[in-house]
Amino acid sequence: MDPAFASLVKQPREGFNDVQVLREATFAARQEASSCLSDFDLEIEDRDIPSYGDEKTLIPMRIYRRRDVEGSSPVLLYLHGGGFFCGDLFSEQLQCAQYALNARCTVICVAYRLAPENPFPAALNDCYRTLEFVWDYSEALKIDRDLIAVGGSSAGANLAAAVALLARDRVGPNICFQLLLIPALDDRLETDSAVQFTDTPGFARSEAEVMWRWYLGESPQDVSPYAAPARAKDLSGLPASYILCAGLDPLRDEGLAYANRLTESGVAVELHLVPSIPHGFASIPAAAISKRLLSEQVAVLRSAFARESGL
Template sequence: MTRQLHPDVRSLLDRVEEQGNPGYADLTVACARGIFREFLSVPEAKLDPVSRVRDLEIPGPNGPIPIRVYDPADASEPRPVFVFLHGGGWVLETVDAHDHTCRALANAGACTVVSVDYRLAPEHPFPAPLEDAYAATEWAANNLESLAGDPDRVVVGGDSAGGNLTAAVALLARDRDGPDIAHQVLIYPVVDHDFGTDSYEENAEGYLLTRESMRWFWDHHLETPLDGANPYASPLRAPDLSGLPPATVTTAEFDPLRDEGAAYADRLAKAGVDVEHRRYEDMIHGFVPFLAEPELDAAREEIEAIGATVRDL
């Protein structure tokens, strides 16, 4: 098969190269956060309208956790509740960076979206982000009345590092006899502390997310490389994936994380978990937030596909 990038993605990558932004591995954490914040900013006029947005704080294992709650523009009650865990390598981003994504998900899924501003590394390394993500999922499941939520339709999902946290939250919920999760949405997830896959070799650089950037993210996220073998850090290494919620797994051809996401989908299926794996042959890692400036058709397609899954639960 001949690998071919979508023309719009090629144009995006050319613009990034022209700007001469260095890789994350060459930056301080503060500088990387500033660049990433600007890169994902969306003009207010381009945001999908929703009926209500609330900024709240909920109890967490080490203090309050900020969350942002989105009510869809038009939906019945009770409705699905989607706990959204943003990406950014456990180091970058806040709920602000995925504001447009969460608005689109709320409307596409006719659901309440709870976007979690979990603690970030390196200030708060593993397992701090995961414990915040799990606490927020528990809170959502226990506060469905205030969220107009359906107890049978609690969803957890996220992109990249958020996909990693999603998979780990599902494992924790099973292992701790925690909240019932109806579905897990893993968008090009990080699921293994390993840089030796074919997709890491093929897509080591030149496609926005690089192998060296992933090393930088993992180095900040883990206090010691030994933590990378922990199944809650690397869900692909969990000895047993049975009894987990049905899953949607999205991967992209030009993504260093492609193969580990596909391997996780395969292992889930072999463990008896209902899985839908969508692979975008002409996309890169991180394409889903590109809903405006730049706007990728595949991004809106994926949001609508996830929304259909959530609505049909």
């Protein structure tokens, strides 16, 4: 393991038990490592949109946009991580700000409903509803509807992949690219990495088991591929993809398998496996590898948007 992540190793290991305690700990860690957004020359707007069929249930979203943008811009619908049970609009604001500033796109982050209080499909419904809102109001949002990408980290990457599947199957808004970072894709946890990695820093098999139980419920039956995209039988017709896998992550092999299946289905895929990092590497943004990977993601997004726009 890269020594930069030694602080993630804790003895004795703390398990996932009380969801409120976990949320408070995550919030405290974010406060300590929060980035000053005033350093970024961005317009940042918070707004709410109504959920499906319920005007009283609102979906918060945060919009990041460069101040010097003229006309419509590409957009990244970004879905935060947090095991489906924690995270908010501010969880990954450094990444969102960097994407908006340096990939020269609008970034819309979604605060979807969290498990276990709101299990599947609540989070996915919120994310897909936001995609439809972006599509329907693209002119008012100054967004190019031909240049919509979805992305996220961990549970957020699951939701991004599921949104792409839904958009394909419903013949919904056109998505040109998906950015899947350390994705949680398979609730079965039968891969070699899911079986072997029982004590990796921060997030190991036991945490993955709790994550899926809270998201799917105690005794899920006939798990939907929109809940666990690895279960989808057909991956053809999905958008071009970038997939990042961490070498010391129980979710590593399901990300690798998904990339391989996408390729076999004729989808263009760029895959990056980093052997020396754990699942939670992005929680230490000052690490050299974290900085390098964020720069790579920015470059990948810029390239994807340029390719789709014919530039």
